[in-house]
Amino acid sequence: MQEPDLSDLKAFVAVTRARGFRHAALTGGVSASSLSEAVRRLEQQLGVRLLNRTTRSVTPTEAGQRLFERLAPAFGEITIALDAVNLFRESPTGTLRLNVPSIAAREILPALLSRFLAAHPGITVDIGTNDTFIDILAAGFDAGIRYDERLERDMIAVPIGPRVQHFVAAASPSYLAARGTPQHPSELLNHACIGHRFDSGVLATWEFKRGDDVVRIEPNGPMIASVIELERGAAIAGLGIVYSFDEFLRPAIEQGALVPVLGEWCQTFTGPFLYYPSRTHMPAPLRAFVDFILAGDDSGNHS
Template sequence: MVEPDLADLKAFVSVAAARGFRNAASRGGVSASSLSEAIRRLEQQLGVRLLNRTTRSVTPTEAGQRLFERLAPAFGEISTALDAINLFRDSPTGTLRLNVPSIAAREILPALLSRFLAGHPGITVEVTSNDTFIDILAAGFDAGIRYDERLERDMIAVPIGPPMQRMIAAASPAYLQQHGEPRHPDELVWHACIGHRFESGVLAVWEFTRGDDTVRIVPNGPIVASVIDIQLRAAVDGLGIVYSFDEFLRPALDDGTLVPILRDWWQSFTGPRLYYASREHMPAPLRAFVDFVLRDNRSRDAG
């Protein structure tokens, strides 16, 4: 039997772990066709089918599962061993993959990553924006950013970005002149409210808090969007009331195109967290980023 190529074995592990050629190709920065060819070549050399392929899924056969269970830890050890060499470099190299919500992608990461990468020229950062909670490890990410209520218990989490944030409501002067200004969240049921729908399909509920009172409103209006730019433009054009992060609406509030409403009911909450799995050997790019975030937090607190 011809000795299988290590690259083909690694291709098999990546496809089996990702449960698909397309996902494995995306994670590895290669083409799906090259992975398919590697698996075909490996199966031919071993004389056994390793993967069951359908139009919807790719799953290991019994033989493939046994091979995967032996190879995956071995390749993990190789990766860890090679990554340890990064500790002896002036600047680590490698790719850091982050999954973050849209608020972090727009308002927190741009300036932070620019400063981080300026000091770590050997690192490449891949950022994917996603407003739903996912299993970051299963999806091939090194770390994610989410809020406290969305974090799993077995994850390590450190603050990143503003220590506190808030959700606010606003409308255009023209809208308020025509429809009046609500004085209590309950009155929003009589107003056009611009909704936000998450990628999961769930419509975001508006939550207002004052003292011990909490009011939740299901928005009902002329437009529902998952993109804040659409919501913001609709509000500025007088189509209804918008409810979102202060950071998203602040420019429009500052220039007067939107007017704040229900100030006494704005809800504040703890800022986002960078989270990652607890593991003994952390990839060098992730370790460098975590250390950078911790230093940035200390510098901000000292200032």
């Protein structure tokens, strides 16, 4: 039997861990077709089916699971061995894979990463954007960014970005002139609200707080979207009231295209965290990024 190619074995591990060719391709920066061909070639060489493929899922066969259980730790040891060489470099090299929510991708990471990558030219940052909580290890990421209510207890969390954030409700001057300005969150039931749907399919509830009073509203209006630029544009066009991160809406508010409402009911919350698993060995690119954050180099984002 011809000895399998190491890259084919690596492709099999990636697909099995991600439970799909498309997800593994997105994580690894390769095409799904190349991964499929690599697994097909490996199965042909070994003479046994390793993966069960359906239109909805990819799962290992018993033989595939046995192979994965042996290969995954082995590839992990190879990564650790190669990464040890980074200790002898002035600046580490390698890829840092991050899974982040869209707010972090838009408002936190651009300025932060420009400074980090300037300090570490040998590192490549591979970013996956996802507004639902996923298992970062299973998906092949080194770390993620999330808010504290979504963090698992066995993860190490490091504050990143602004320490306090808040949501803002806003509408165009023309909309408020035609429909009036709500004075209490309950009045939103009589207004056109532009809803936001998460990647999971769940429609976001609008929550307002003033002192000990908390009011939750199920938005109802002419449009529901999952892209904030579309929601913001609809509000600017006068279609209704939008409710989102202040960072998303602030430029339009400062330009006068949107007017904030219900300011006394502004909901504030703790800013995001970089989180990663507790483990003895930390990849050099991740260690460099954590050290960069802890050193306060992203202090410009703390407020």
